[in-house]
Amino acid sequence: MAILEVEGLKVHFRTGAEAVRAVDDVSFSLVRGETLAIVGESGSGKSVTANAVMRLLPRAQTRVAGAIRFDGRDLMALPERSMAQLRGDRIGMVFQEPMTSLNPVLSIGTQITETLRRHKGLTMRAALDRAVEMLAAVGISEPGRRIAEYPHQLSGGMRQRVMIAIAICCDPDILIADEPTTALDVTIQAQILDLLAELKRRTGTSIIFITHDLGVVAEIADRILVMYAGRKIEESATSDLFEQPMHPYTRGLLASMPRLRGGSDAGPARLHEIPGLIPLQSFGAAGCNFAERCVRAEAVCRENSPPPLLVRPGHMSACHFSDIGTASS
């Protein structure tokens, strides 16, 4: 059962005279209890997709089209007041920088209880009890004392735990985590990934995990959606994507990723390079976004945008030559 369905999502930004196609016809669904990772490099549209779902994009400069259905309800048609009720209650969100998303002049306790009182109508007393419980649940020691502290008194990892506590305190159906561990050290990242996995096991919350880090994805995701220059170019179950990536961009990305080699070779290793640069997604560009950088590109790639092709059950790739990929690998 899908808790969230996104269909033909398009987001256009207007900046001065130019318009940029940040998200271009992206569709996906999120099943209850699963973790879907949206992966891509800077400017691929992964964060914009999440912000569009949450309706957090600035209205003046953006045009959003397509359908977003949450639990059967059309979010695009919802009045802002009802949307505000959903945010933080049914859909929680965690961002990359806990220092900028927490309010520096309010105590941790105030920030959690605010959410609980607003959405769950709890009394201050009950909200405080619940807040202490939540802090303990995200692994913060001495939660009774910590609740009176301010964000600057906490380390980066602790702040991110507080953000997660706020995002999940109302038992949301969906948790959207946008690069939640990118700013953290690896040992702290490991703790946060463990925490998210444990929360999912315990509460059954669906997670949309946005990241550029394929290593993190391999650990946490059930399914992966790869974005490039505003488009969804590949989607599949996690193990399938790593074992048999179909899209040339996904293959290039996996190959260029530095990885621990267990000290096998004596000398330094050369990393795989994808030629060229990520293009700007302006209007009127025909053909495949990746064609300019693709080793396999032919005339058809520059003329027609490749439609999403089902190459195997549950594995979609938007490449004219996806089937050729199967044969050669």
Added chain:
Amino acid sequence: MTVPLIEVRDLKKHFPAGRASVVHAVDGVSFTIGRGETLALVGESGCGKSTVGRTLLRLQDPTSGEIWLDGRRIDGLSPGVFRPMRRKMQVIFQDPFSSLDPRMKVSDILAEPIRNFGLAKSRRDLADRVSRSLDMVRLPGSSADRYPHQFSGGQRQRIAIARALAAEPELIVCDEAVSALDVSVKAKIVNLLADLQAGLGLGLLFISHDLAVVDAIAHRIAVMYLGRIVEQGTRRQVFAAPRHPYTQALLSAVPQPEPGAARRRILLSGEIPSPIDRPAGCHFHTRCPMAMPICRQTEPTPMTGTDGHYVSCHLEQSTNRT
């Protein structure tokens, strides 16, 4: 034995922090870097790795210890005497958006070190050197007339590398130089650095928290924790057979792009203690999964094996290495 390009002996950098407290940012670090060699300094935020780099470059003075460049001791030199030697050590920072002056054309950015160190014999020579630097980082000659904002993050980092090269250095300190870049861009810059090193015989001090990148570029690795090196050796020694529990935990925490691979992650509890109020005994004992009673009381004595593998851990004493 040949003189190493860089030798650092028992380097300390302490900062005063209010009344009677001291931040032990770097507390007794020793290493050497040879020509054409990359030493990676790895560790988590606040371990002191960037402070080592800044002190080595003499952007700040060490509290104690010795820094030798090309067989000459440089830590006590006056700014005037040191100035011509500064050319030999250049730096690339993490964020190419803030390390390049937005009001300067690329040609002026690259000309600055050439002028500062009086390298050009004529205006013609200056122009040649600018275009050679651009060539070396594989940027088109037309880049010279443009401004930093007209470039992508990866291209800006190339400009920062070109600026460092323009001074004809012998050592480049790369302080998280590829950490802010996207995967596909990161690979290109790492390869570029390796090529430049091979071509010019550069020594690199590669400061990074990213162990996978370090695995691709480093010849030797030093792991820092709370201002000290806890393990140091060749890439193979440190990454294939890590001996310090901290190194082991750090390596096991790196997410690998292999779903379902049997993982034996060593989850460290807690976070790095404050460098002002460090734990007694071994500084790592509060998070160490193998801590013994002695670790809480006595600092371990660093041991260097016959293979040059340096480890500072009580387990080394008890296992009696040969």
